[in-house]
Amino acid sequence: MGVVAPSWLAWLLRAGLLAASVLWLWRGVRKERAFVGRMAEGEGSRLTAGATAALGRAAAGGQEVVFQPQDRRVAVEAGRSLLEIGRGEPPAARSRLPDGLCGADPVLIVAGMEHLAPRGDDEERDAGAHRSGREPRARLACMCRVRGPVTVSLAPGSTTGGAGRPGGGRTPGQPRRVRPSRARMQRYAHWSSSATALPESRPPTTHGACIRTGEDPPGRKAERHPLYNRMAITRLDLWPSGDGGPCAEPRVVVRGTAHHGLAQHVGACCRADVAHAGARHRRDVAYDRLVLATGATCLIPPIPGFGIAGSYGLRDADEAMAIREFVQKKACRRAVVAGGGLLGLETAYALHKLGLRVTVLERGPWLLRRQLDARAAALLASYLHGLGIEILFQTEVAALVCDDRVRVATLKSGEDLACEVFVVCAGIVPQVELACRLGLAVGRGIRVDSRMATRDAAIFAAGDCAEFDGEIPGLWPTAVEQGRVAGANAVGGDEIYVPQAPCTALKVAGIDVASFGRIDAGEGETEVVREDEATRRYRKFVLREGRLAGAILIGCPEWSLGVQRALKGGRDLGALAGQLAGDDPAVFG
The missing domain is CATH 3.10.20.30 (Beta-grasp domain)
Structure with missing residues (x-):
């Protein structure tokens, strides 16, 4: 004869079980929220030991x-x-x-x-x-x-003097009155050189317009967006925290055009003597001077299978957004980036931030061959490898294996790499189609003289589309300076473009990489090198007759400004050469 448990005990056990279940669910929800919060902050919040130490030093100071x-x-x-x-x-x-x-x-x-x-x-x-x-x-x-x-x-309008009237007495957007006899200057462009040329035609000497996104090169869509920072496209459009759109900065247009009496037309084509502005509603915009800053497109090597879904060239915001959308829609896990230059590494890091396993293919023996020597490149490669980014040297893609999308990248060595996203960052092709139609001299780019003038005295060119002394550096500082010279000369100035030593920088979480001028000593030049492998800090200075001719800096951002000034000013460092191996950046003054 068994013992029957009282009913109240059964209800007590059920209540306890229910309470335990609720507690368990609550703990799970709380941990999930904490996890989502950490993921929303991105992987960058998990600082490296070097970065943590750096923040500690900063806080202590x-x-x-x-x-x-x-x-x-x-x-x-x-x-x-x-x-x-x-x-x-x-x-x-x-x-x-x-x-x-x-x-x-x-x-x-x-x-x-x-x-x-x-x-x-x-x-x-x-x-x-x-x-x-x-x-x-x-x-x-x-x-x-x-x-x-x-x-x-960072409050809006904090740098406008509180008046909110950038036009010096005019309300925002009110056009400046310009006499018809004054020069009409047009810019056919959307690159940084054009944005720099805009303010160089200062009022009241000029009335003009920035005519953007011209007729497309074969297979290309026109640029749809206002002026934005092209150097930031991997950060803005590929990172998990990206805004899902290009870095459209309305204030760029306001500061660069509105208070100078300039207009901007998005969507245009152009022919000699008349610029047709407006993709849907075409109209003629006459000019006396024309500045071409048509930029460049991405160089796409002949790769069988390229063009299928999942294969991209990266040059503008639309392409970056398309990559991000594809990655998220298809839940991609593996990516291959062809090109170990600045854009290739920034793209690889951005894809890594999206959670993909990334492999970078570099044709040469080391990364950033134009910016780093072999030792500096090895330190950078080691750091990227530590992040989980694989790098294969002296390697190229032979073909892409596809069905309805990219599945495999076959290398020229015969090796197959699993690949759901394939991105080419292998160089640029200057856009010269318009210049050809205008009858201008064209080589690799639009040929210009030291005044940025083309064969037609009324037409100037600047930036990635311009070829000066047979060179197209493809660098932002060069485009800015060329745009300044072209804009000034288009309105009657007499500025001369003087090429400067190239300065480039790569920024990924936890490491700063900068390169200035010459990276290796030539005949009659000397080198001063300082390396700390444990902290991945590396400095190299190239001296010519006691003056700085170039430098490489890894993990040394505090040296950058002094190096730039010494390089640009040609300061004699002969007596200080021994101090360059020290730890005090004040050696440059």
Whole structure:
């Protein structure tokens, strides 16, 4: 005869089981929310040991940047620019600095101006091209470097002097009256050289328009977006925190065009003497001077299978957004990037941030062959490998194996790589179709003289489409300077373009890479090298007759500004050569 449990005990056991289940579910939901929050911040919040140590050193030194009105506080190392700090890691500390062109991101220094490096010539020039940059407390975030505590205001309109009237007495958008006899200058462009040329035609000498996105090269769609920072497309459109759109910065147009009496037309084609503006509603826009800044397209090697879904060239915002959409829609896990240059590595890192396993194919023996020597490239490759990015050297793709989309990349060695996304970053092809129709001299690019003038005295060219002395560097600083010269000369100036030593930089989480001028010593030149393998810090200076001819910096952002000034100014460093191997960047003054 068994014992029957009371009914109240059964109900008690059921209640306990229900409570335990609710508690278990609550714990799961809480952990899921915490996990989602960490993922939303991105992988960059998981700092490397070197980055953690750097932040510790910065905090110990009391160097802190405060971004208002968010009141975000970021501990930093000396030598970093405000732009790097505002967009840096961890993502939780990002202050969403504007992503516009270099001359279009002035910020207001509320306190600590004395803790910023002095303005250089480049910053003075770019700030002078924009009214907001002339405010005494305004600095260009991409150029000024922090040396101590600083408070910055990112409030809209904080650099316009509070008036909100960039036109000096005119309401925003009100056109400046221009006498019909004055020159009509048009720019057919959408690159940084065009944006720089715009303010060079200062009123009241010019009335003009920026005519953008012309007739397409074969197989290409026209650019659909207003001016944006092309260098930021991998960060904005491929990173998990990307905005899902190009870095369209309306203030670029306002600062660069509206208060100069200039108009912008998106969608255009052009023929001699008349520019047809407007893709849907065509109309004629006459010009006296024309500046071509048509840029370049991505070089696509002849690869069987390229063009099927999952294969891309990367050059503009639309292409970057298409890659991101495909990756997310198809839940891709493997990517191959052809090209170990600046754009190729930035693309590989962006795809890595999206969660893909990435392989970079480099034709040469090391990465960034134009910017780094073999040792510096090895340090960079080691760092990227530590992130999980695989790099194969002296390797090229023979073909893509596809069904309805890319499945495999077959290498010339015969090896097959699993590949759902294939991106080509193998160089540029200058867009010269319009120049050919206009009867201009064309080689690899549009041939120009030192005034950026073409064979037609009324037409100038600048940027990635322009060929000067047989060279097309394809670098942003070159495009900016050429645009400045072309814009000034198109309205009657007499500026001369003088090529400068190339300066390039690569920024991925946890490491800074910069290259200036010559990277290896030639006859009659000497090298000074300092390396710390444990922290991946590397410095190399190339000297010619006691003057700096070039430099490579890895993990040394605090040296960059001094190196740029010494290189540009031609300062004699002969007596200081022994100090270049030390740890004090003040050796450059």
